[in-house]
Amino acid sequence: MKICHLAAFVLMGWYLMVPPPLSHSRDRIVPLSQWTRAHVFQSEESCEMKGTALSKLDAALGPYRGFLPEQFYDAQCVAADDPRLKP
DSSP, X not given: OOHHHHHHHHHOOEEEEEOOOHHHHXXXXXXXXXXXXXXXXXXXXXXXXXXXXXXXXXXXXXXXXXXXXXXXXXXXXXXXXXXXXXX
């Protein structure tokens, strides 16, 4: 493996992407490029674990880091180089 390929592999991360609140996206599909990056991870596994934990938040607790708990129900882990992230 060449050094430049190794560097690209090491720098690639994973984003936990959160959709806009339901009131903003009702009756339309919002492209992934318009979702918000909630967390950055070095592995897909750690991203999935955090996403699962956040999807179980109790709505009665209120917002978490400015996100409504229900936004995490549809959150997705996406590779940092995913072309759907480009505007």
